[in-house]
Amino acid sequence: MNILLVEDELALSNAVKKLLEQRGYFVDAVYDGASAVDYATGMDYNLIILDVMLPRLDGFEVLRILRSEGIHAPILMLTARSTVPDKVTGLNGGADDYMTKPFDTEELLARVGALTRRTGEVVVNTAGFEDLTLDIASATLRCGDKSVQLSHKEFEVMKTFLYNPGMTITKDMLINSVWGMESEATDNNVEVYISFLRKKLKFLKSRVGIKNLQKIGYRLEVEPC
Numbered sequence: 001m002n003i004l005l006v007e008d009e010l011a012l013s014n015a016v017k018k019l020l021e022q023r024g025y026f027v028d029a030v031y032d033g034a035s036a037v038d039y040a041t042g043m044d045y046n047l048i049i050l051d052v053m054l055p056r057l058d059g060f061e062v063l064r065i066l067r068s069e070g071i072h073a074p075i076l077m078l079t080a081r082s083t084v085p086d087k088v089t090g091l092n093g094g095a096d097d098y099m100t101k102p103f104d105t106e107e108l109l110a111r112v113g114a115l116t117r118r119t120g121e122v123v124v125n126t127a128g129f130e131d132l133t134l135d136i137a138s139a140t141l142r143c144g145d146k147s148v149q150l151s152h153k154e155f156e157v158m159k160t161f162l163y164n165p166g167m168t169i170t171k172d173m174l175i176n177s178v179w180g181m182e183s184e185a186t187d188n189n190v191e192v193y194i195s196f197l198r199k200k201l202k203f204l205k206s207r208v209g210i211k212n213l214q215k216i217g218y219r220l221e222v223e224p225c
């Protein structure tokens with residue numbers, strides 16, 4: 001599921017991109033209207049999230065060009081201006097939905113979900129290994145008829161394992177993907193979350209365990225019966 005994100009406020013763009021990627025979407029971010037037209041006409045997107053106030057071409061202009069070029073991807077407009085005339089302009093111009101800034105991230109995800117479903121494709125919303133299934137939207141880990149809610153960091157750690165099946169994951173990889181390159185997190189943080197996850201795997205009675213590979217990292221493995 002590919003999304004084009006057109007937003008010139010870098011911090012907002014990064015935050016939205018990260019949020020969507022956590023839910024399994026692939027996101028291309030561009031920061032001005034002319035690039036938005038280039039990307040949207042060059043590639044197929046399942047959804048375009050389009051800010052209104054943009055450098056080079058504004059969002060309404062981008063919308064008009066895309067629709068006149070026959071681009072039918074759903075378009076969600078983001079606007080800081082909540083006045084009715086702007087909303088009417090957007091919807092008359094062929095936008096499918098709009099949100100006013102600042103917006104609630106859960107609401108954004110709900111609308112993205114609704115708009116991408118409309119295209120008839122299924123979002124990849126689970127990841128699995130052996131008897132384990134991780135529900136990406138709810139951060140719930142399941143095994144058979146048992147399930148357990150993961151905390152945010154536990155979820156990120158488990159997702160890193162499940163998105164890299166069979167791979168040995170080093171502590172540095174986990175620190176980078178879960179805490180971020182510039183974080184102060186250490187091996188100790190990783191070990192703490194690995195131990196939390198091991199407890200949850202035990203609770204689930206999963207056959208999968210997190211194997212410790214001395215000085216290398218960790219790997220998900222099926223434990224012998």
Ligand code: CA
Nearest residue numbers: 008051053054
């Ligand atoms: Ca803007």
